[in-house]
Amino acid sequence: MRALKSLVSMLSAPRVPRDPAPSRLAxxxxxxxxxxxxxxxxxVGMPVMAVLMAGIVWLSDADRREAMSARLSELRESFxxxxxxxxxxxAVEGASPAVDSAIRQMVPFQLxxxxxxxxxxxxxxxxxxxxxxxxxxxxxxKGGVLQVQITERQPVILWRTAGGLEMLDETGHRVATLxxxxxxxxxxxxxxxxxxxxxxxxxxxxxxxxxxxARIRGLVRVGERRWDIVLDxxxxxxxxxxxxxxxxxxxxxxxxAEDLLGRAISVVDLRNPGRPTLRLxxxxxxxxxxxxxxxxxx
Numbered sequence: 001m002r003a004l005k006s007l008v009s010m011l012s013a014p015r016v017p018r019d020p021a022p023s024r025l026a027x028x029x030x031x032x033x034x035x036x037x038x039x040x041x042x043x044v045g046m047p048v049m050a051v052l053m054a055g056i057v058w059l060s061d062a063d064r065r066e067a068m069s070a071r072l073s074e075l076r077e078s079f080x081x082x083x084x085x086x087x088x089x090x091a092v093e094g095a096s097p098a099v100d101s102a103i104r105q106m107v108p109f110q111l112x113x114x115x116x117x118x119x120x121x122x123x124x125x126x127x128x129x130x131x132x133x134x135x136x137x138x139x140x141x142k143g144g145v146l147q148v149q150i151t152e153r154q155p156v157i158l159w160r161t162a163g164g165l166e167m168l169d170e171t172g173h174r175v176a177t178l179x180x181x182x183x184x185x186x187x188x189x190x191x192x193x194x195x196x197x198x199x200x201x202x203x204x205x206x207x208x209x210x211x212x213x214a215r216i217r218g219l220v221r222v223g224e225r226r227w228d229i230v231l232d233x234x235x236x237x238x239x240x241x242x243x244x245x246x247x248x249x250x251x252x253x254x255x256x257a258e259d260l261l262g263r264a265i266s267v268v269d270l271r272n273p274g275r276p277t278l279r280l281x282x283x284x285x286x287x288x289x290x291x292x293x294x295x296x297x298x
Contacts, residue, residue: 080116088112088144095150098176099132103148106130115140131174157199158184160191160218172199192221201244202227208248215261226271231261235281237268247273 032038059065079085088111092100106126109117120138127136127148135151155167155175165178167187174196178184190202202219205227209216212231220228220236227244229237239247247270254260260268260278267279 080114085115086112086144087115087118087140087146090146090148091141092148092150095148095152096132099130099150099152102130103127103150112144115144118146132176134169155184155187157202158187158189159196159199160189165189166196168196168199170199170203172196188216189218190221191218192224194224195219195221198227204245205229205239205248208245209252211252212255212261233266235261235266235268238271240271240273243273250276 059068090104090107090111092103095103107123108126118140120140124136124138127133127138127150132152133150134153137149139147139149141147153169153173153175156170157168158178158181159166159168165181167175167178167184169175181189188202188206190196190199195202198221205219206213206216209229215231217230217232220230222228226241227239229239229248231237237248237251251260251268251270255262264281265278266281267277269277269279
């Protein structure tokens with residue numbers, strides 16, 4: 001009975017209205033949720049962290065890591081060895097037969113090979129170490145063709161050494177060894193120590209001496225300082241260390257005017273630009289006069 005009275009008194013008591021304001025904790029949580037960075041961290045960061053933690057736990061086992069590595073290697077190899085990525089042919093363009101053969105022999109792989117395993121930069125550097133190759137361009141073309149475009153060095157002069165004849169390009173770079181001089185009669189000859197380092201100067205001298213080219217047998221580097229022009233009949237034009245081109249032009253002009261090289265002269269000494277000297281051939285000492293040269297007999 002007492003309990004019933006208590007229940008009746010509770011029901012009849014006036015109800016206290018509920019405070020609609022949130023609690024302090026709920027308010028702070030609501031404000032935090034309205035922060036974009038927090039929402040992004042919860043929606044993205046937490047799942048990512050969960051996945052990372054699961055991955056770390058899974059990879060902590062050595063057997064699982066080894067199995068995954070083997071599987072990845074198999075997938076990579078199967079992808080790289082697909083037919084569309086295989087190179088089965090080398091096409092060399094712009095090369096002479098000898099250079100073509102040298103390039104094919106020095107290729108460090110067997111065909112067919114996956115294009116993913118080709119280091120074109122290293123292969124290009126390897127090909128450009130061939131003396132006759134000035135530049136090489138490599139590209140993989142459609143159909144599995146490795147195209148090698150070659151720019152060869154062009155020999156312009158012969159350098160006679162103790163070991164034989166070397167063909168040089170216009171910069172003095174070696175192109176190849178020449179076994180028979182008669183194989184390239186069109187190329188002029190230079191000799192002397194250090195002559196290969198001064199090929200541009202030698203070519204300039206030969207261009208200046210073109211009017212008397214039929215008499216020239218070659219150039220000799222003397223003392224690694226200057227040049228001598230060797231003419232037919234074992235005659236020589238001794239050029240100065242400086243101003244060699246101007247000296248050659250002067251000889252050509254005198255030859256045109258006075259037929260200088262048609263006379264019995266063994267040496268034209270131009271080492272002293274202010275006092276050029278002519279040396280007559282021993283077998284024919286003849287009088288020779290000119291307004292700008294001094295003649296000495298021997």
